[in-house]
Amino acid sequence: MAYNDASNPLPLPATVKLLVAGGFGVGKTTFIGSVSEIEPLTTEEIITEASVGIDSLDGVAGKTTTTVAFDFGRITLNPGLILYLFGTPGQDRFWFMWDELSTGALGAVVLADTRRLESCFGAVDFFESRGIKFVVAVNEFDGAFRYEPEEIRAALDLKPHVPIIMCDARAPRSATEVLISLIQHLLETSMTSSPR
């Protein structure tokens, strides 16, 4: 096998991380599964956080550990480039504390459910504050009321440049189009911010 040639090792594939965020039950794992070449995998990480409660005693190290589980999928775009999609733990409010998940992410998809838009406020706030670029993909659930993108922009208080895309997270083509919109958004904003 070529990889075994230790004297002249082949470069390992470059990896790119995108995040898929949104409230619990919005379809993050469905979205990841419809574009991933592998069944979505689940792994967990144990994070330590400083406790910020009012009951912490002086002199006592106020640290607790939390286990966060996340799903992810993989898309091999070519032998040298692999895209990983990481779903943020939607049930767990502590994922914001977990730097490793968001550090190094190229961008994010915020999945929204029009029946409970408020469930993605946290993700929108988080990405805005971290300067992580994102698009909002509205997962059009059967039976949910259809809104115009601008109504959703107003409801989420999104800046004018943030793309809003309607999608069906179950459909590979639709989910792939969301990822394409995200990359196009990253390209457009990179060109305006750093003209060559």
Added chain:
Amino acid sequence: MSFRGDEAWLDGDAGRLVRPYAVTNGRTSAPLQLDLLSMVVATGTGSYGSLEPDHMQALGLCLRPASVAEIAARLRLPAVVTKVLISDLVDCGAARTASPQSSSDTSDQVLLERLLDGLQRRL
């Protein structure tokens, strides 16, 4: 060698039979700086003398390049424990790793174009 990656030491409903940190002798941090997306591949060489069954399973999962996250998921171990195992594999020369290559640089237009091209081909 007769190790296979998909034969995790598991008991159906009960899950792993060994506590996660027993695998690493209680070590919780890897000396090697590894990210969830660091890629790992077996070198096919190295001295396996000090390796435990969990190491061999991890090694079996990276015969082709695999990310730390994938290896952790397939071992059903927390990522932090998996990183310790991989670090051991690198120490004994059985595996090598590469960090994600400046993949968070959103101003890397060449990378973005490659991503766009690759995704559009999938439509």
